[in-house]
Amino acid sequence: MLQRITVHNLALIRDLEIEFSTGLNVFSGETGAGKSIIVDSLMLLVGGRYDKSLIKFGADSGFVEGVFDFKDGAPLENIGLDGDDGIFIVTRKFYRDGRNDIRVNGKQVTTAMLRELMQNYVDIYGQNEYQSLLKITEQRKLLDYFVFKNDTKVLESHKELFNEYKKVCADMRELGDETERAQRIDILNYQIEEIKSANVGEGEEQALVDRRHLLMASERIKTALAECVSRLDGDDGASAGLSDGLHALSSITSFGDGYSSLYDRLKSVSIELDDITESVKDELDGMDGGERELDEVVARLDKLRALKAKYGAYDAMKKFLANAEIELDRAMHGAEIYGELCDRESALREKLYASCMRLTEMRRSGAQVMRDRILRELNDLGMANSQFETVFAESPDKSDFVKKVTLNGFDEFEFYLSPNIGQPLLPLAKIISGGEMSRFMLAIKMITGNLGNIETMIFDEIDTGISGAIGLCVAKKLAELSRGHQVLCVTHLPQIAAMADGHYYIEKYENDGETATRVTALDRSGMIGEVSRLSGTKGVSSSSDRNATELKDWSDKFKAELK
Numbered sequence: 021m022l023q024r025i026t027v028h029n030l031a032l033i034r035d036l037e038i039e040f041s042t043g044l045n046v047f048s049g050e051t052g053a054g055k056s057i058i059v060d061s062l063m064l065l066v067g068g069r070y071d072k073s074l075i076k077f078g079a080d081s082g083f084v085e086g087v088f089d090f091k092d093g094a095p096l097e098n099i100g101l102d103g104d105d106g107i108f109i110v111t112r113k114f115y116r117d118g119r120n121d122i123r124v125n126g127k128q129v130t131t132a133m134l135r136e137l138m139q140n141y142v143d144i145y146g147q148n149e150y151q152s153l154l155k156i157t158e159q160r161k162l163l164d165y166f167v168f169k170n171d172t173k174v175l176e177s178h179k180e181l182f183n184e185y186k187k188v189c190a191d192m193r194e195l196g197d198e199t200e201r202a203q204r205i206d207i208l209n210y211q212i213e214e215i216k217s218a219n220v221g222e223g224e225e226q227a228l229v230d231r232r233h234l235l236m237a238s239e240r241i242k243t244a245l246a247e248c249v250s251r252l253d254g255d256d257g258a259s260a261g262l263s264d265g266l267h268a269l270s271s272i273t274s275f276g277d278g279y280s281s282l283y284d285r286l287k288s289v290s291i292e293l294d295d296i297t298e299s300v301k302d303e304l305d306g307m308d309g310g311e312r313e314l315d316e317v318v319a320r321l322d323k324l325r326a327l328k329a330k331y332g333a334y335d336a337m338k339k340f341l342a343n344a345e346i347e348l349d350r351a352m353h354g355a356e357i358y359g360e361l362c363d364r365e366s367a368l369r370e371k372l373y374a375s376c377m378r379l380t381e382m383r384r385s386g387a388q389v390m391r392d393r394i395l396r397e398l399n400d401l402g403m404a405n406s407q408f409e410t411v412f413a414e415s416p417d418k419s420d421f422v423k424k425v426t427l428n429g430f431d432e433f434e435f436y437l438s439p440n441i442g443q444p445l446l447p448l449a450k451i452i453s454g455g456e457m458s459r460f461m462l463a464i465k466m467i468t469g470n471l472g473n474i475e476t477m478i479f480d481e482i483d484t485g486i487s488g489a490i491g492l493c494v495a496k497k498l499a500e501l502s503r504g505h506q507v508l509c510v511t512h513l514p515q516i517a518a519m520a521d522g523h524y525y526i527e528k529y530e531n532d533g534e535t536a537t538r539v540t541a542l543d544r545s546g547m548i549g550e551v552s553r554l555s556g557t558k559g560v561s562s563s564s565d566r567n568a569t570e571l572k573d574w575s576d577k578f579k580a581e582l583k
Contacts, residue, residue: 021506022142022476023089025065029082030074031057032528032537039541043521043579044502047510047539048550053526054537055510059144059480062086062508064112066142067135070120083113090141090475110134144478145461153461154449159435163410164428166468167386174382178375179427185368192361201354208348211331215341218327222334228321235314238307245304252297259297262290372425373418379429380415387412387433390467397463401497402490403456407438409445455485462497469505477501478508483516491515496578503582514554514568518575523547548572 027036032054047055060074065086075082089107114120122129124137152158168175195201234241252258269283331337350357387410398406413432416424424430436445439456452460462482469477479498486494495515501507502521511517523542528535542550552558552568561567 021089021091022062022065022086022508024087025061026083026085027057027061028084029076029079030061030084031076032535033057033061034076034536036537036539038524038539040506040508041522042506044498044519045506045508045522045524046517046520047508047524047526048512048517048554049526050528051512053528055526056480057537058526058539059478059510062142062478063144064114065110066138066144067131068144069131070112070114070118072114072116072118075114075116079116081113081115083111085109085111088141088476110138141474142476142478143465143474145465145480145482153457153464154452156434159410159448160428160431160433162464162468163383163387163390163433166390167382169468174375174378175428178372178379178429181368181372181375182425182427185365185372185422188361188365188368192358192365195351195354195358195361198355201351205348205351208344208351212341212344212348215327215331215337215344218323220324220327220334220337225321225324225328225334228317228324232314232317232321235317238311238314242304242307245300245307248300249297249304252293252300259290259293262286262293266290369422373421376421376425376429376431377415380412380431383410383429383431383433384412393467394460394463397466397497398459401459401463401493403439403459405439405441407445409436410434411436411445453485455490458482458484458486459490459494462494466497466501469501474505476506476508480510482509483511483513487513495519495575499575499579500582503579512554514551514571517547517554518551518568518571519579520547521579523550525550544572 021042022040024037024039027033047058049055060068061084064070064084087107087109108125111123112120113122122131122134124134129137153162164175196204250257254260266283266286269279269286273280273283327337331340391408391410394408395406398404398408410433415421416430421430424432435448437448437451437456437460438445439451439453443451448460458481462479465477482498483491483494491513492515495513495518498507498509498516499519509516517523523546525540525542525546526537527540528537530536540546548565548568549558551571552564555564555568557564557567
């Protein structure tokens with residue numbers, strides 16, 4: 021349930037905090053006092069779209085915060101958050117420039133994540149929701165919710181079967197006819213041979229780039245190597261000078277170990293220098309033909325890059341080759357595989373048709389149960405003469421049903437209603453009035469509210485177009501609903517207000533030249549006064565407060581007798 025809501029700088033509200041009770045919570049007030057702002061605040065907490073026009077005039081930012089306690093625990097792990105026994109805090113900050121920051125238990129989430137989290141626990145029913153029920157697509161969702169909510173296996177199994185069937189059909193189209201397969205085999209053979217004959221090595225391209233860089237500098241390298249050889253091995257080079265030095269030292273080695281040591285060290289240098297000189301000469305000799313090699317390297321690089329442009333880099337090319345070989349094998353055995361796919365398609369089509377018929381059977385049976393329950397609820401809501409049916413289109417023939425089958429089967433249906441004796445059954449959108457729509461929606465919620473985990477139900481404009489005895493019927497239904505759910509309801513009817521477990525009066529006031537909205541939690545005396553005001557006789561009839569007290573007493577007794 022929603023325990024508390026805090027609002028700052030939203031429309032006419034500067035600062036507001038409301039503590040909610042279990043059961044039926046009612047909001048009332050004069051027209052234009054700001055009842056819709058409370059609903060807007062609640063919409064933001066369940067993932068509704070933020071419009072920067074909602075921010076209070078003159079403010080740069082604001083926020084709405086809600087504290088929730090869901091007895092079954094909220095699936096916070098589904099959006100990567102940690103929950104604490106179903107208690108969490110939703111904070112939504114909004115700014116003048118249109119930005120808004122959403123957090124659950126302090127961790128940032130997106131609007132979609134918040135909506136996913138809240139959709140199974142809080143529902144808001146306003147004018148938009150009433151209108152949506154007139155759409156056939158929404159009616160289909162509603163019937164499926166009623167039929168499959170607590171038994172999803174059949175529908176999920178059908179969806180898996182449908183996806184498998186579509187995959188087989190796609191595979192058959194991909195194989196194509198014999199002419200297409202022959203053309204594809206030629207292309208695959210060419211591509212496979214092109215990749216294999218190239219024999220590309222891992223890291224080869226970079227190695228070729230490095231080699232090309234080296235070859236392009238060959239003249240500079242040759243000049244440096246030749247100069248080095250000249251300096252080392254020429255008549256006046258280092259080798260000749262070192263040899264003369266060794267000869268000089270060799271004549272004095274007998275005069276002491278120190279001279280012998282110097283001679284040995286110089287001899288080592290001489291050997292190393294000779295080795296270096298030979299290595300430099302080898303490098304210089306190896307520079308012959310560098311121009312020819314450069315041409316070969318450039319040609320190889322061009323080939324590799326052309327292959328890369330067609331098939332991707334080394335890893336991608338290997339993957340392409342593997343897939344091409346698999347596809348070639350498949351194409352080579354296309355006729356055989358196509359026959360196997362035809363057999364699978366035929367078998368799956370049989371299963372899919374049987375699955376569709378099973379869904380149809382369940383929907384038609386469930387629609388009868390839902391009809392009877394809706395009619396009972398409508399009877400309690402003052403529409404005893406109503407007739408309601410879910411009208412199904414004729415199921416397609418087995419020979420061509422695949423043209424109409426979807427993830428949800430092939431059923432086409434629409435809600436039909438006759439709210440009065442003598443009126444024919446007609447599509448819901450063509451016959452229902454505002455008051456009838458409010459009661460029909462309430463009847464729907466009475467039978468679907470307990471199918472899921474919905475704990476908090478919020479009604480805006482549920483009393484549109486109704487009054488008098490019908491208003492009392494709606495009030496009784498809301499009271500019944502509130503015994504198993506927390507219900508928040510905006511109303512202008514004294515009958516509904518009298519049923520309240522918690523009552524909040526919304527009013528506008530002026531403060532320092534500024535218009536603002538405030539909400540006051542009413543005690544029993546305040547509730548009776550508001551029921552009297554809503555009846556329209558407060559201040560006119562001396563019995564107004566007495567009548568309001570009687571209505572409140574009767575309502576409390578009615579709730580006490582509810583199971």
